[in-house]
Amino acid sequence: MEAAPSRTAMLAALARGWLRMEVERPWVLDDAFALVLLGPLWRELHDRVYLRFPEPLRREIIAAICTRSRYCEERLAAGAFTQYVILGAGLDSFAWRRPDLLRSLTVFEVDHPASQAWKRQRITDLSLPPNDAHVFVPVDFEAEDLRAALPAAGFDWSRRTLFSWTGVAPYLTPQAIVSTLRTISGAAAGSEVAFSYLAEESVLDDAGRAFMEIYAPLAAALGEPLQPGWPAVEIERLIGRCGLKVVDHPTRADLQARYFAGRSDALRPYNVETLVTARTDPGLFAFA
Numbered sequence: 001m002e003a004a005p006s007r008t009a010m011l012a013a014l015a016r017g018w019l020r021m022e023v024e025r026p027w028v029l030d031d032a033f034a035l036v037l038l039g040p041l042w043r044e045l046h047d048r049v050y051l052r053f054p055e056p057l058r059r060e061i062i063a064a065i066c067t068r069s070r071y072c073e074e075r076l077a078a079g080a081f082t083q084y085v086i087l088g089a090g091l092d093s094f095a096w097r098r099p100d101l102l103r104s105l106t107v108f109e110v111d112h113p114a115s116q117a118w119k120r121q122r123i124t125d126l127s128l129p130p131n132d133a134h135v136f137v138p139v140d141f142e143a144e145d146l147r148a149a150l151p152a153a154g155f156d157w158s159r160r161t162l163f164s165w166t167g168v169a170p171y172l173t174p175q176a177i178v179s180t181l182r183t184i185s186g187a188a189a190g191s192e193v194a195f196s197y198l199a200e201e202s203v204l205d206d207a208g209r210a211f212m213e214i215y216a217p218l219a220a221a222l223g224e225p226l227q228p229g230w231p232a233v234e235i236e237r238l239i240g241r242c243g244l245k246v247v248d249h250p251t252r253a254d255l256q257a258r259y260f261a262g263r264s265d266a267l268r269p270y271n272v273e274t275l276v277t278a279r280t281d282p283g284l285f286a287f288a
Helices: 007-022 034-038 041-048 055-078 099-103 113-126 146-152 174-184 206-221 232-241 252-259
Strands: 083-087 106-111 134-138 161-165 192-198 244-248 273-280
Touching: 007 034, 007 041, 007 055, 034 041, 034 113, 055 161, 055 192, 055 206, 055 252, 055 273, 106 113, 106 146, 113 134, 146 174, 174 192, 174 232, 232 244, 232 273
Parallel strands: 083 106, 083 161, 106 134, 161 192
Antiparallel strands: 192 273, 244 273
């Protein structure tokens, strides 16, 4: 059977686009391309999936998905990176939202071949402009090695790089997470990975538990089941074992202060996913 494009990636695009429809300015992320890239499927996904969630919870979901993109792009802007690798890129629109940054930056979108082929067809259908600094890297993580696939697309492991890896680890086994982090640890000194992981069940609030009750069986039905969550201390230990050093591990309160302070609508991200940034550190050595 031919592999299908990721439906969970499409749901994330719906969230990024729907923020502009459901929330008053200022927007934590202004993604005018998300719904355009998604195309007519937005209505089916909205009616059949998003409307399953109560309105207050839906707003927290949207806020969280947009926050993780904003978080990674702020890390990018704050660092002297010359390469930006988006792992599990889905329908990310960074290359069209920020063409100014492509003058000094090469963007590598890495995703499953089926998902990437679907997206590239949408790009063709929409006549979105190409850019030599925007490179697509189709990778089946079950069968291909990221360490080899990236250089084949022009990636240089000696250049300082930011890896964005959000909305992916919650679906991966610990072994797959370790494999990816160890690969990233081989990047140039000062490179970073900003990623999200699933929080352990015990820290979830009522909204987080309600989300999991609805979304976990839905994700499984879509063929992308969620894996168990992580205690914060355990994910930091795992990062260290992979040869990386944690440099930012914000709580939900931190994210609210950074991105949602002063709002009159009390908008906040859910606490199901946690963001963390780790940096390559020659003083750390990976061990089993």
